[in-house]
């Protein structure tokens with residue numbers, strides 16, 4: 001039985017004061033962590049403060065990106081060592097916005113995944129197709145190729161602790177959600193790819209999130225799909241009540 005994981009991706013939103021206020025609103029109100037794992041992936045400048053505020057309680061704190069090197073002359077970048085030192089536990093890797101606007105490739109995603117695992121961070125590895133690829137019937141080939149490239153040279157025991165986020169690019173921030181069946185079908189195909197790579201036992205342990213216009217009123221049907229184990233949520237993670245509602249629905253799955 002895989003525990004659902006709800007991760008908020010705040011992207012480039014909020015001020016520090018707004019982030020602090022969100023944390024004080026949700027703390028103590030998150031459903032039982034034994035039933036649902038919750039994470040907020042915040043902008044870098046807020047991470048230190050949010051780790052302090054969380055005091056090891058839910059929601060955990062995650063980053064939205066990292067550089068694969070431990071240190072060096074990489075102006076503007078943040079390393080896994082620095083994230084770990086702050087007490088950050090999760091990191092999103094290969095979000096489609098990073099791939100589109102910041103030239104991230106399957107190779108850089110693979111290097112970051114190796115580095116995150118090597119430093120004890122839990123990676124949330126993002127994959128997903130464009131609208132054109134979906135219309136041409138290439139969704140599963142695209143996503144399977146991204147998964148295989150991301151997990152190249154990752155051992156089964158390391159892979160077991162990772163999270164994959166399936167985010168159809170056309171559904172991000174658009175209000176268009178894949179139907180639960182469409183999302184479930186792609187997540188099943190991702191698990192089949194993981195099973196090819198690692199065997200069924202490991203593939204069954206890896207949690208697969210859906211992301212793309214997830215809201216409190218559609219998360220229930222998405223989580224009802226057998227291969228969807230949580231959600232990576234942008235817009236609907238910004239308001240405390242909405243985030244709490246998502247966590248609550250997930251905790252009852």
Ligand SMILES: O=C[C@H](O)COP(=O)(O)O
Pocket residue numbers: 009095167171172173174175211212213214232233234235236
């Ligand atoms: O990382 C989150 C996704 O990009 C989804 O964003 P959204 O929920 O605003 O569509």
